[in-house]
Amino acid sequence: MLQATDSRLHRNTQATFQSSIPGPEEQHTSRQNQILAALPLEVYQRLLPNLVPITLTRGLHLHDSGDLETHLYFPISGIISDSYVTEDGQSAGFALTGNEGAVGVALFLGGRCAPSQAAVLVPGFAYRLRADLLKAEFSKPGPLSHLLLRFTFALVSQYGQTAACNRHHTVLQQLCRLILSCLDRLPSNELAMRQEALAEFLGVRREGVTAAAGLLRKLGLISYGRGHIVVPDRSRLEAHACECYGVMNREYGRLLPGHREAGSSSWMLQAA
Amino acid sequence: MLQATDSRLHRNTQATFQSSIPGPEEQHTSRQNQILAALPLEVYQRLLPNLVPITLTRGLHLHDSGDLETHLYFPISGIISDSYVTEDGQSAGFALTGNEGAVGVALFLGGRCAPSQAAVLVPGFAYRLRADLLKAEFSKPGPLSHLLLRFTFALVSQYGQTAACNRHHTVLQQLCRLILSCLDRLPSNELAMRQEALAEFLGVRREGVTAAAGLLRKLGLISYGRGHIVVPDRSRLEAHACECYGVMNREYGRLLPGHREAGSSSWMLQAA
DNA sequence: ATAGTTGTGTTCGGAAACGTACATAGGTTG
DNA sequence: CAACCTATGTACGTTTCCGAACACAACTAT
Numbered sequence: 170m171l172q173a174t175d176s177r178l179h180r181n182t183q184a185t186f187q188s189s190i191p192g193p194e195e196q197h198t199s200r201q202n203q204i205l206a207a208l209p210l211e212v213y214q215r216l217l218p219n220l221v222p223i224t225l226t227r228g229l230h231l232h233d234s235g236d237l238e239t240h241l242y243f244p245i246s247g248i249i250s251d252s253y254v255t256e257d258g259q260s261a262g263f264a265l266t267g268n269e270g271a272v273g274v275a276l277f278l279g280g281r282c283a284p285s286q287a288a289v290l291v292p293g294f295a296y297r298l299r300a301d302l303l304k305a306e307f308s309k310p311g312p313l314s315h316l317l318l319r320f321t322f323a324l325v326s327q328y329g330q331t332a333a334c335n336r337h338h339t340v341l342q343q344l345c346r347l348i349l350s351c352l353d354r355l356p357s358n359e360l361a362m363r364q365e366a367l368a369e370f371l372g373v374r375r376e377g378v379t380a381a382a383g384l385l386r387k388l389g390l391i392s393y394g395r396g397h398i399v400v401p402d403r404s405r406l407e408a409h410a411c412e413c414y415g416v417m418n419r420e421y422g423r424l425l426p427g428h429r430e431a432g433s434s435s436w437m438l439q440a441a
Numbered sequence: 442m443l444q445a446t447d448s449r450l451h452r453n454t455q456a457t458f459q460s461s462i463p464g465p466e467e468q469h470t471s472r473q474n475q476i477l478a479a480l481p482l483e484v485y486q487r488l489l490p491n492l493v494p495i496t497l498t499r500g501l502h503l504h505d506s507g508d509l510e511t512h513l514y515f516p517i518s519g520i521i522s523d524s525y526v527t528e529d530g531q532s533a534g535f536a537l538t539g540n541e542g543a544v545g546v547a548l549f550l551g552g553r554c555a556p557s558q559a560a561v562l563v564p565g566f567a568y569r570l571r572a573d574l575l576k577a578e579f580s581k582p583g584p585l586s587h588l589l590l591r592f593t594f595a596l597v598s599q600y601g602q603t604a605a606c607n608r609h610h611t612v613l614q615q616l617c618r619l620i621l622s623c624l625d626r627l628p629s630n631e632l633a634m635r636q637e638a639l640a641e642f643l644g645v646r647r648e649g650v651t652a653a654a655g656l657l658r659k660l661g662l663i664s665y666g667r668g669h670i671v672v673p674d675r676s677r678l679e680a681h682a683c684e685c686y687g688v689m690n691r692e693y694g695r696l697l698p699g700h701r702e703a704g705s706s707s708w709m710l711q712a713a
Numbered sequence: 714a715t716a717g718t719t720g721t722g723t724t725c726g727g728a729a730a731c732g733t734a735c736a737t738a739g740g741t742t743g
Numbered sequence: 744c745a746a747c748c749t750a751t752g753t754a755c756g757t758t759t760c761c762g763a764a765c766a767c768a769a770c771t772a773t
Contacts, residue, residue, distance in 0.1 A: 251601070253604075253605040255605065259609050263605070264601075274594075277590070278590045278591065278594035278597070279590050279591040279594060279696075280594035280598075284597070284601060284692060285598075308582055309582070319550065322546075322551060325596070326552075326556040326557075328600035328604060329525055329535050329536075329556060329600050332525075332533060332607055333525040333527065333533040337527055337531050372605070372609060423554075424552065
């Protein structure tokens with residue numbers, strides 16, 4: 170595990186489009202992760218010495234399916250995708266994790282091996298905690314256990330929603346959902362991903378994404394070129410996404426208080 | 442919640458096809474649930490007075506999406522489906538739970554409301570534990586917490602696998618997977634489900650199931666009629682299922698030691 | 714027995730996505 | 744500048760599944 174690919178692309182991208190992601194020289198702290206931020210100071214300070222900063226290079230695999238997981242990762246920026254690759258190489262993503270959560274839930278659920286692949290979709294930074302240290306902390310009920318379990322529940326919801334979405338919704342709708350979900354985990358309205366990467370996550374052909382993206386551009390909902398997507402107005406894009414986006418957003422808002430919710434949003438009114 | 446539908450059907454079915462499921466008059470114990478069975482005697486005896494038997498009538502909803510969950514259910518027979526229903530009424534199932542697990546993981550993950558619907562797919566019996574009692578037991582780390590988290594991990598794996606399966610595999614492959622997964626949770630090689638119900642779980646049209654089932658019958662892999670499916674040789678059916686069945690079966694075998702594995706199975710040799 | 718209900722089989726046109734092949738334009742490298 | 748690579752655009756036939764309508768056969772009820 171931990172094989173980085175495409176690091177050249179990463180540097181390019183970061184320089185050109187992702188200037189809002191802090192470079193290693195800029196200051197960033199593990200408290201930028203919302204789980205760590207929600208911990209009482211005392212607990213946080215106990216963990217702090219063991220939180221090791223890691224650069225999330227585009228394409229880096231935090232773990233592959235079947236790997237023994239060695240660390241729990243707390244992203245502070247960037248996006249990690251959870252996906253499955255079939256025997257004949259087709260892939261399907263089912264969850265995104267940003268600074269609202271953690272990667273490696275198998276560790277504290279007792280799963281040992283990862284069932285899926287965790288890869289860096291959008292570069293950023295994370296802090297990681299060694300498995301044994303995590304387990305020691307998790308073994309006593311407390312704020313960290315609580316927050317991690319709650320996040321796990323949100324993740325499970327995301328998995329389920331994706332399954333339903335894969336069954337019933339069009340590539341166009343799913344693309345809207347994916348772009349919006351990524352933006353919710355990024356600081357600006359810009360997303361640095363190629364159509365190829367979007368297609369791989371959705372588990373569809375690149376041409377399918379080209380067609381859908383072309384239509385969205387024609388409608389003025391997005392503008393893009395060569396791996397750089399800009400969304401001028403999220404609420405208009407939401408109108409073309411399937412219900413799954415709104416459902417997940419509500420769910421994350423409900424479960425993870427620190428979660429940044431979408432700006433506009435008729436769905437907020439519908440919330441039960 | 443707890444609205445039973447189709448109870449007439451249930452009685453018919455039980456009498457005709459499901460005689461292997463114990464009736465209320467026959468003896469059954471909560472230890473027939475594999476999580477409860479794996480508890481040390483002392484812990485089990487502490488829970489026992491609070492385990493209330495419940496009949497799982499076909500179509501009964503243990504909870505609907507958005508419901509506050511009130512109990513954790515430990516099935517000892519029958520099958521519960523976890524599914525999501527879209528705004529326009531299309532449904533998609535993403536997990537099955539039998540006596541290997543429990544229904545209502547939101548309770549101990551801290552989710553409060555269910556994201557999905559839990560419905561009885563195949564009738565049977567369960568014991569249930571009130572939410573407050575469960576939380577009291579779960580708050581101390583111990584065998585029950587451990588087992589429930591491990592089961593949760595298996596469930597998450599199932600969700601993810603379903604998402605990938607929905608994306609890439611054909612109705613025929615998915616039908617094979619579904620039938621086999623059901624049989625793994627039932628005492629015989631017979632499954633009492635109508636094509637309509639199979640279609641609803643898979644999130645496809647009933648006609649699609651008819652076509653796939655017709656082909657399987659032509660190949661001699663199954664025989665059926667009016668809600669009664671018989672599989673003479675599981676291994677031959679496995680050969681027509683997608684990889685997802687084998688992957689999930691391996692995963693359940695690994696995570697839940699008591700899980701009954703499929704009889705034949707070339708995949709056992711591949712296990713890492 | 715007769716009529717109604719229910720579960721399954723079949724058909725047809727249409728939509729969505731696939732596989733493949735190739736075209737074009739922005740960006741990089743010599 | 745020229746050559747090259749990479750990201751995106753386009754086109755065409757094929758497959759799979761959908762939507763709707765209808766036929767038939769098994770079981771049920773009166």
